[in-house]
Amino acid sequence: MADRRKASGAAPEPAETDRQFMDKNNVNGLLKDLLTKLISNRPDDPIRFIANYFESVTLEDPANDLVNRAVQVLSLTHHSRPVFENNVRSAFLILSKHKVNKRLHGVNGTIHGQLMQALCQNIPSAVTIRLFKRLECSEHEAITYDVFRSSVFTCCVLNDYASLAANLFTTLDIQKTGKADKNLCESTLDQLRTALASSRKDVKRIMESSYNLAPEGLYLALERAYKWAMSRRQAQGFYTQDQFVSEAAETFLAKVKKLK
Amino acid sequence: MNDKPLSCTIKPAVCVTADTKGFHSGCKIVDISFPSIVNPEVTDENVEIGEIRFQNFYVAFLTVKAKIKLTEDTPREGPQDQGWRVALRRFPLMPDPHGETGAQDSFCLTRKHFSCDLSNIVSVRLILQQPAPVWKEFKMEELKLFRSSNGVRVPPLPTWVTEDDKTKVGKKELENENTGVVAEKNSRAEVGVPDIDSLSASLQQLWALAEEASSNQTEESLGRYEVEGCYDINLLAYS
Incomplete structure (x- = not known):
């Protein structure tokens, strides 16, 4: 410990170290991102929104479930807000990390189905079964962004509707x-x-x-x-x-x- | 509400002059009298003016004076009071007397413009003023007086709007009746009447949401080649 302090004290400008520390961990970027998200989403409960945001950030280790992260991104904003479009886009990007086989990554029917299941958790199963009949894709099918957006939007609206x-x-x-x-x-x-x-x-x-x-x-x-x-x-x-x-x-x- | 103009006699305009020849005073007086004074049976005794309509011809300012019948309700305001009341004082008809703006406009003066209530009137005197020497001739054309101010009719409401009002009135009665009847007939399952307003609000929201969803459906295809029924097991067996 003592050595370390000495080392930092020996650095030419000790004030710089704070900045370096921040830069190293990208705290500035993170906070900026948080603030932009907070402002553009304008949630009813900002504190909870911030908590959720950090939760989703800390979950961001590769082992974590892609679907959960996508759901979290999507739940940041209500679907009636323009920012929702951005969130859908980033959810799509998250899901496109999904590994189809050794070399292939992308959104396919499987992960799409999982996401929809997760989005429709609160809807009675009688409804979701019928919804999936219309929107479900088979495993081998590649989901384009447009299709993804449409079905995600439908799920979100259906949540409200229900x-x-x-x-x-x-x-x-x-x-x-x-x-x-x-x-x-x-x-x-x-x-x-x-x-x-x-x-x-x-x-x-x-x-x-x-x-x-x-x-x-x-x-x-x-x-x-x-x-x-x-x-x-x-x-x-x-x-x-x-x-x-x-x-x-x-x-x-x-x-x-x-x-x- | 009658749309007929009040029957009255409009005397020709009198130009206010001095004796000197060629003197242009820029002031004219129009007297209006009502036949009811001469012959009370022709119209109601109470002459009431709600509206004055005319087409302007280069009159810059208009003053309206009215002589009212002095009664108990409208007592004499001074020893010299002959019953003359000023309803409108130097009302500008042309924003600039020298200019052309408003010179030939149609005007409609209503109760809102008058400073006093024009009822029980014996006669009306209009004082027309045109200070600018550029306009030698000035007058009011098509001068008409109306009893009511509702000259401009509001277009009638669609029938269903008025129907609504009726049903609205009836609604409460029906509601009471409903609950009464139900309470009598069906004490086992009491059917009340839900809050119609909130019901309607949520139904409309549901409608809006469904429309929103349907307008956001993608047109893009996933590249499926399925045609309805083409994978029918019977068909496949033969091919």
Whole structure:
């Protein structure tokens, strides 16, 4: 220890050593990167964001799972922010280190599938199975960036979609018993389906759908459904949250194109 | 709200002059009287002006005076008060009297412009001023007085907007009715009415998310040659 101190003391400019130390470990670059990320991502909870960032940095030893790192990069930002695009790009770069065989590295179906699994952890499995049917690639297939971006984006949006649907369910679940009235759920889902069925080019349909989803339109629809159910005197059924979410996700998945 | 102009007699403009020949005072007076004074049965007794419309012809400033009927509500304000009230004082019609701007514009003066309420009116006097010597002739054309200020009609709302209001009013009743009926009929499974607003909000968000996702789908192909059904086991067996 004493020797070392002497050695550093013997250096011509002791102030320089601090800088050298920083440079050696690339602390400046790291902090700069962190600050840029922090500013561009503008997270709700900055401290947690910083913690997560350092966590992902410290995990960066080659032994660590590529998928986890990619997931961490992707979770830095919400998908609605422009920076998300950058994050997807860097996630793709991380995953392209994946070893296919001795000489070949790149993103293939296997790692793509793993990433999707990891991204969709919180979605009910009934939904993810159907999602993967559309987006899954077989092992030998090389995934281009465009395909990667599209499927990652879909997963991220689906995450939001599922949590929103779950929220919707709690709204529908008036008695807070975990079971919502079947008629109510079905007519709500019907409204959603009709809205989603409208193509984006058909302006008239879009106007109609947005009217139907407005409080008044929705009220009328629910009222109609309720009267109809009453006239039929159907047995009252229930929807659980998972059922409802997967039904809602079905309409979403219809919009997801099957990879070709 | 009638769109018909008030029936009134507009007297020809009187130029304010001095005796000297060729003197250009730049001031004209237009008197307007209402037939109701002469013949009260023709219109309502209470003449009320909400709007004055005219086309300008080189008048730079306009002053509007109105003589109101002195009643208990509008008492005499002084011993000399004849009931004249100034509704508008030297209102500039042309930003620059020497210039051309605004010289032939159409104007519509409404209650917002008037400094006092023009009701119970006996007569109106308009004082037109044009200080610039360059414009010898100045007058107001197509002068019309209107009772209401709603001359410019707001285009009617689409029917569904008005319908909404009705249903909105009806909504609460229905909601009450609904819960009432349900409570009666179905005490086992009590069906209430969820919060429509939040329901609608989340449905719209779901819609937006799905649209977002669908607009971000890739067009790129992974190079699969699969055609639906071409790998059917039966087909493969024959080939």
